[in-house]
Amino acid sequence: MPKPKTTFIFLSPWIIILLLFWLFPLIYSFILSFAKYSILTGEVEWIGLANYFKLLQDPDFWIALKNTSFFVLGTIPFTTILALVLAILVNQKIPLRGFFRAGYFVPSITSLVVIALVFTHLYARDGYFNFLFKLLNLSSPEKGFLFSEKTALLSIMLMDIWVSVGYYMLLFLAALQAVPLELYEISDTFGANSWQKFRFVTLPHLRPMFLFVVLINTIKSFQIFIEVFVMTKGGPLNSTLTMVYLVYEQGLHKFNFGYASAIAYCLFFIIMVFSLLQMKAFGLGRGIED
Amino acid sequence: MRIRDKIFRWVLFLILLFILSGMLFPMYWMVKTSLTKETGYVLNFSDLLPKGLTIKNYQDVWSSAPFLRFFLNSLIVAIFVTLGNLIFCLMVGYAFARREFVLKKVLFLSVILVLMIPAHIIIVPLFILIKKLGWYDTYLTLIVPWVVNPLGIFLMRQYIQNLPRELEDAARIDGAGDFKILFKIVMPLCKPALAVLAIQVFLVNWNSFLFPFILTSSEKMRTLPVALALYQGYQTIDWPHLMAASTICALPVIILFLFFQRQIISGLTAGALKQ
Numbered sequence: 362m363p364k365p366k367t368t369f370i371f372l373s374p375w376i377i378i379l380l381l382f383w384l385f386p387l388i389y390s391f392i393l394s395f396a397k398y399s400i401l402t403g404e405v406e407w408i409g410l411a412n413y414f415k416l417l418q419d420p421d422f423w424i425a426l427k428n429t430s431f432f433v434l435g436t437i438p439f440t441t442i443l444a445l446v447l448a449i450l451v452n453q454k455i456p457l458r459g460f461f462r463a464g465y466f467v468p469s470i471t472s473l474v475v476i477a478l479v480f481t482h483l484y485a486r487d488g489y490f491n492f493l494f495k496l497l498n499l500s501s502p503e504k505g506f507l508f509s510e511k512t513a514l515l516s517i518m519l520m521d522i523w524v525s526v527g528y529y530m531l532l533f534l535a536a537l538q539a540v541p542l543e544l545y546e547i548s549d550t551f552g553a554n555s556w557q558k559f560r561f562v563t564l565p566h567l568r569p570m571f572l573f574v575v576l577i578n579t580i581k582s583f584q585i586f587i588e589v590f591v592m593t594k595g596g597p598l599n600s601t602l603t604m605v606y607l608v609y610e611q612g613l614h615k616f617n618f619g620y621a622s623a624i625a626y627c628l629f630f631i632i633m634v635f636s637l638l639q640m641k642a643f644g645l646g647r648g649i650e651d
Numbered sequence: 652m653r654i655r656d657k658i659f660r661w662v663l664f665l666i667l668l669f670i671l672s673g674m675l676f677p678m679y680w681m682v683k684t685s686l687t688k689e690t691g692y693v694l695n696f697s698d699l700l701p702k703g704l705t706i707k708n709y710q711d712v713w714s715s716a717p718f719l720r721f722f723l724n725s726l727i728v729a730i731f732v733t734l735g736n737l738i739f740c741l742m743v744g745y746a747f748a749r750r751e752f753v754l755k756k757v758l759f760l761s762v763i764l765v766l767m768i769p770a771h772i773i774i775v776p777l778f779i780l781i782k783k784l785g786w787y788d789t790y791l792t793l794i795v796p797w798v799v800n801p802l803g804i805f806l807m808r809q810y811i812q813n814l815p816r817e818l819e820d821a822a823r824i825d826g827a828g829d830f831k832i833l834f835k836i837v838m839p840l841c842k843p844a845l846a847v848l849a850i851q852v853f854l855v856n857w858n859s860f861l862f863p864f865i866l867t868s869s870e871k872m873r874t875l876p877v878a879l880a881l882y883q884g885y886q887t888i889d890w891p892h893l894m895a896a897s898t899i900c901a902l903p904v905i906i907l908f909l910f911f912q913r914q915i916i917s918g919l920t921a922g923a924l925k926q
Contacts, residue, residue: 367829371746374739374799382796383765386776455664464671472858474876475897479681487692535920584771591880605771612775625772
């Protein structure tokens with residue numbers, strides 16, 4: 362018989378990592394958000410909800426919240442729809458489709474730091490995008506796309522869509538291939554056209570994956586940080602300041618651990634509310650029965 | 652009808668080719684800039700094409716002392732974290748798949764929840780904890796907290812659940828102990844899943860930026876992505892050298908992808924499909 366002792370030994374790596382590096386920080390962060398932590402003496406002073414009140418009056422917080430929400434709402438619809446369209450296209454019988462699938466996926470596995478650096482170059486004053494804009498007689502920012510408060514955030518958003526579309530395409534593709542072929546054959550016997558087949562067979566089957574894609578993309582996008590850190594440092598004039606960048610700046614730059622934790626928890630709360638709303642909107646668990 | 656189909660297919664092919672060129676253009680740009688002496692800026696059409704190619708930037712980057720250190724740091728961290736995950740995700744996944752114990756449901760729920768928790772929430776407390784442990788700016792902080800990951804546990808549990816139990820039972824009758832059964836019987840059967848896990852963990856950790864960045868401070872502890880991100884902080888940017896270093900950072904991943912495309916894709920989509 363298997364020994365209970367070895368069960369515990371097998372589980373111990375997860376128990377240790379979970380308690381020490383996930384649960385403890387999670388709780389500690391929550392406690393810190395009600396305190397003022399002095400980096401010099403290590404003293405913790407209870408200040409109740411003061412961090413949260415401070416946050417409501419902090420213009421940076423509202424700017425970060427606005428920018429982050431704009432980023433999330435502005436990228437997710439495009440990423441999702443594009444990924445779905447690409448998935449449908451590479452699911453057709455065309456030459457070299459495996460090659461296309463792989464090619465679209467390459468940005469998703471490349472280091473985000475590397476990608477952000479390459480795009481910094483592409484967006485520069487004499488970079489590729491400015492050349493393109495001049496060629497098309499469009500007005501473009503003089504100092505480069507990342508140095509204008511009008512275009513900096515939009516430039517990062519465009520890059521983000523480009524980076525993530527391949528990954529979500531693969532998820533949709535997997536869901537498309539899981540649709541039972543018999544259903545298409547049955548609709549053929551009823552004389553359904555391609556659109557009807559897509560609308561009444563494919564789409565209902567994609568619904569759980571649709572929810573999953575939007576959900577993980579929401580959680581991920583609310584936490585945008587690397588792109589901002591590498592490309593703009595939150596500038597120009599706070600136009601790309603995001604929530605996690607603010608957490609980083611307050612927590613690890615200015616060492617306001619309590620205040621940074623309050624911002625982090627606030628974002629956590631927002632992400633949770635968004636996720637729950639999405640689950641409700643899509644009707645969790647309803648997708649499969651259709 | 653057949654001709655219309657054919658035309659449709661070729662139009663589609665051209666559209667896909669056009670999109671592909673857009674998806675790969677930044678990669679082309681990176682490599683092109685890394686192979687020239689110029690800044691890579693575009694003033695007229697001829698600047699879009701590579702000219703005056705040289706590998707000198709790569710030689711410069713390789714021979715500069717810190718770069719080799721960054722590269723080795725990335726390699727050491729990714730390898731140790733991968734080895735850790737191979738052993739520990741196997742152990743934990745096996746326990747979840749084959750054993751009964753108290754609070755099993757709760758503990759498994761913790762795996763799923765950690766998968767969903769936004770990492771930003773632990774930045775500050777983890778920073779404080781690592782400082783208190785005395786691990787700040789050491790290899791320990793780059794490796795130990797990451798040696799087991801929820802997605803890996805999930806993957807291994809799922810795979811082991813679908814394995815037949817007979818071999819394990821037979822080994823037990825022959826008097827094999829629990830560890831021997833896990834590492835001599837189950838582990839060899841798990842090779843395909845372990846391959847997916849290893850590649851997946853290696854990729855994620857090779858590219859990892861946030862935690863290596865906030866939990867180290869000295870130049871000698873930087874991994875490649877951290878070094879690249881911080882290099883850019885200086886006043887004027889030496890694009891050709893920076894792009895050569897970036898290419899070196901991106902290349903191992905792309906090579907891995909060419910060889911293990913199937914494993915990488917199944918690793919990245921595994922979590923999604925099983926929910």
